[in-house]
Amino acid sequence: MSTFGKILNYLTNSSNSFEQFKETFKGVATIEGDPEYDVGRWAENAVRKAKYVVYPIDNEDVSKAILFATQENLDLAVKCGGHSTSGSSSSTGGMVIDLSRDLNDVTIDTDKNLAFVKGGTTVGTWKAKAFEHGKTIISLSGYFELRCCYRFGWMLWHG
Ligand SMILES: Cc1cc2nc3c(=O)[nH]c(=O)nc-3n(C[C@H](O)[C@H](O)[C@H](O)COP(=O)(O)OP(=O)(O)OC[C@H]3O[C@@H](n4cnc5c(N)ncnc54)[C@H](O)[C@@H]3O)c2cc1C
Numbered sequence: 352m353s354t355f356g357k358i359l360n361y362l363t364n365s366s367n368s369f370e371q372f373k374e375t376f377k378g379v380a381t382i383e384g385d386p387e388y389d390v391g392r393w394a395e396n397a398v399r400k401a402k403y404v405v406y407p408i409d410n411e412d413v414s415k416a417i418l419f420a421t422q423e424n425l426d427l428a429v430k431c432g433g434h435s436t437s438g439s440s441s442s443t444g445g446m447v448i449d450l451s452r453d454l455n456d457v458t459i460d461t462d463k464n465l466a467f468v469k470g471g472t473t474v475g476t477w478k479a480k481a482f483e484h485g486k487t488i489i490s491l492s493g494y495f496e497l498r499c500c501y502r503f504g505w506m507l508w509h510g
Pocket residue numbers: 393428429430431432433434435436439440450469470471491492493
C-alpha cells in the first residue's frame with residue numbers, strides 16, 4: 352500500500368473508531384469545529400489544541416474515554432477548573448476529559464458532616480452548597496478573599 356493509502360487508511364480508521372466511541376458515550380464527545388469543543392483555559396499559555404474534548408456525565412463515561420484514549424494511543428489530560436498555569440489539564444493533539452461541565456456537583460451529608468464532591472467540582476460550587484446547609488469550607492485559593500477576610504469572618508460566626 353502506498354504511503355498516501357496508509358495515511359488515508361489510518362485517518363479513516365481513526366475517525367471510524369471515534370464515531371463508534373461516540374455511540375456508546377452518554378456525554379458529549381467533540382472534535383475541533385464542533386460547537387461544544389472548548390480548549391479555553393484560565394491562562395492563555397495553558398491553551399493547547401486537543402484532538403478530542405469529551406464531557407462525561409458519569410464514571411462509566413470516564414472509563415470509556417480512558418479506554419478510547421489508550422486504544423488510540425492518545426495523550427490524555429483531565430480538566431476540572433482549568434486554572435493550572437502549567438497546561439497540565441491541556442493536551443496538544445490528544446484527548447481532554449473535561450469534568451467541569453457535567454460532573455460539577457456536591458452532595459452534603461449534614462449528619463455525618465461529609466461532602467461528596469464530584470471530580471469536576473470547583474470551590475465556588477462546593478462553597479455555595481456548603482452555605483446552603485449552614486456549613487463552610489476552608490480554601491485558601493483567593494488572594495482577594497484573604498485580603499477581605501470575608502471567609503474567615505464568616506467562619507468565626509458560623510463554624
Ligand atoms: C488566580 C489563581 C490563584 C491560585 N491560588 C492558589 C492557592 O492559593 N493555593 C494553591 O494551592 N493553588 C493555587 N492556584 C493553583 C490552582 O489551585 C491549581 O492550578 C489547581 O490545579 C487548579 O485546579 P483546577 O481544578 O483548575 O485544575 P486543572 O487546571 O483543571 O487541572 C490541574 C491538574 O489536575 C488534574 N485534575 C483535575 N481534576 C482532576 C480529577 N478530578 N482527577 C484527577 N486529576 C485531575 C489535571 O489533569 C491536571 O493535571 C491558583 C491558581 C490561580 C489561577
